[in-house]
Amino acid sequence: MKRHSFKDGEVIFRENDPSDAAYLIMEGKVEIIHGRRSEANTTVAVLGRGEYFGEMGVIDDKPRSATARAKGETACMSVSRDEFMDMLLNRPEESIELLKVLFERLRKANDRLMLMEKSGGTA
Template sequence: MRGGGKSMDDLPQKTFQSGSLILAEGDPGDAAYLVVKGKVEIIRGTKAGPQAVVTEVGPGGIFGEFALIDNKPRAATAMAAEPTVCTIISREVFQKLMKQTNPVIRALMLDYTKRLRMLRGD
């Protein structure tokens, strides 16, 4: 990261065992997660019934960022589908990164997040 900030290598990592809850739908967002190793299932409740896996995130993928972009509760639950290691990007670090981002890109990210939440009925 620029400006004397931490590099991604300096950010904390956490290991999750298979089946471990990483974050829960409806909770406030305090961090985003970058998958280093393993696989995470993103699960959402449905109006028609039980929860369903809507996507999987593997190495290099990120999840949990929506709640940091728009300050709304988590839109989904994330569970480790296998032993998984994630780099944790705290709200503070995320906000520093956002401040370094072009204002037009920030506005596009917020608009994109709002539209996706609206389309999904969040």
């Protein structure tokens, strides 16, 4: 693991970048931004201390699906693909906690999709 410091507004990674590490927020906040469907970016999440981000691409080896940007002074630990996979395979308690976070994110995304469908919007 390697510690990184980011200033307010600094981009940690951009949508479509290669996924080389996951990040754990130690201090501050990170805004997750999605901009694929329009010129305007959409904030999909604001994450805080103790939360992971960037883990999807580390697991499925696909490019970043969103941009991550620091909100305020932020410190993160980067976790390489090998370190992350080692955690998943050899530390079941931590793996289960991560799965809970991922499932909660999926539930929220499903809820947003359902709201859009009910309001006549498109996904």
